[in-house]
Amino acid sequence: MSTNQVKIEVFGANVICASCVNAPSSKDTYEWLEAAISRKYPNQPFEIVYIDIDTELSDARHIKIAEEVRNDEYFYPLVMINEEMIGEGHIQLKPVFTEFEKQGYVAEK
16 A cells, blocks of 8 residues: 555646547546546545646646646646656546556555
8 A cells, every 4th residue: 555645636627628529628537537546546545636727826837837738738638646747638547547556556456
């Protein structure tokens, strides 16, 4: 079981990404990830935050990433784990779970 607490950041916007037709919204992706991770790794703490790229941000790193997303350098939702980009656009669970297990999390069977 992990002793490190993984931090997940989901960068997104209320408008669905133009390149991500039929994909869930950024907020839906955030909620889906939170539920999926909680089910797969119960009783193993993690932090997940949603960052709306269209709001005023105060964290310099968040501002930089939000700007990159707005400039089409990344699709959104953009998912980062411990400040490393894991996925963008249509998010898949496998790379997220792989990163969690690298961090010492153990999946419940």
